[in-house]
Amino acid sequence: MYDGIVQELIDELGRLPGVGPKSAQRIAFHILQTPSFDVSRLAKLLAEVRERVKFCERCGNVSEAELCAICRDPxxxxxxxxxxxxxxxxxxxxxxxxxxxxxxxxxxxxxxxxxxxxxxxxxxxxxxxxxxxxxxxxxxxxxxxxxxxxxxxxxxxxxxxxxxxxxxLASGLPVGGDLEYADEVTLGRAFAGRRSA
The missing domain is CATH 3.40.1360.10 (Dna Topoisomerase Vi A Subunit; Chain: A, domain 2)
Structure with a gap:
């Protein structure tokens, strides 16, 4: 749809989870049209995250150290x-x-x-x-x-x-939800997990 590198940027952004074609296009044009957007800082952070962040040896959570902050907390x-x-x-x-x-x-x-x-x-x-x-x-x-x-x-x-x-974990109806919109499984679990009022 767009020429060269702009379309490449949109395509690359579109590969991110939860980012569809329209969102990718909006992000790309935000980067292009906002002079104060610090592209070099974003690129640096992306590289640092890939380099420094690993997974906790004990629990598997993200961490910059061998053990995450939760596992280290006495x-x-x-x-x-x-x-x-x-x-x-x-x-x-x-x-x-x-x-x-x-x-x-x-x-x-x-x-x-x-x-x-x-x-x-x-x-x-x-x-x-x-x-x-x-x-x-x-x-x-x-x-x-x-x-x-x-x-x-x-x-x-x-x-x-x-x-x-x-x-x-208990499961059931969300706060603010309407019974008529709840599916059978959610409603069934809400009944099975009921407690005294």
Whole structure:
């Protein structure tokens, strides 16, 4: 649609997750039309992120050190591990300020159609963490979709013989939602997870 390098920039931006063709075009033209936009700083940060950021050796969260800030924090509850699919899930849970334990990032979910089985995830590392007997509860916080449910069921079965409580995040109706728009699975879970008022 555009000549040369402008179209290349739009195409490259469009390869980012969640950025469609129109958003890519808007970002490209923002870069082109905003004189104060510091392109060299953005390029430098992108290069530094790729160079300096790695994954925590213990939990798999993003970190610039061998252990992430959460794993290094002695105030965190060492007996509680919340298992999530991706590092961005850690950030979402941390924003709630409700959880004070540790995390374990699997690096995805079981998805046979995409060729992702248990061996492609950080399940072996999780089992190693559980071996010393410190952990008393595992909270399975995988996504409430087919792959996340399969992963949670697999982990629950795997830890069935261990003397560790295995719990799952509650799911149901969102605050401010209307019953008429809720799908059957969400509404069913809301009924199953009901509590006294």
């Amino acid at each position: 105030r965190r509850d060492q007996t509680l591990i919340c298992v999530v699919e991706d590092a961005k899930d850690v950030s979402a849970i941390e924003r709630t300020r409700e959880f004070r334990g540790l995390y374990h990032v699997l690096g995805g979910a079981i998805n046979p159609m995409a060729g992702v089985g248990p061996n492609e995830l950080r399940i072996r590392e999780l089992m190693t963490r559980l071996a010393d007997g410190t952990v008393q509860e595992i909270i399975l916080a995988t996504n409430p979709n087919l792959e996340g449910e399969a992963t949670a069921a697999y982990l629950s079965r795997l830890m069935g013989d261990m003397e560790i409580a295995v719990t799952r």
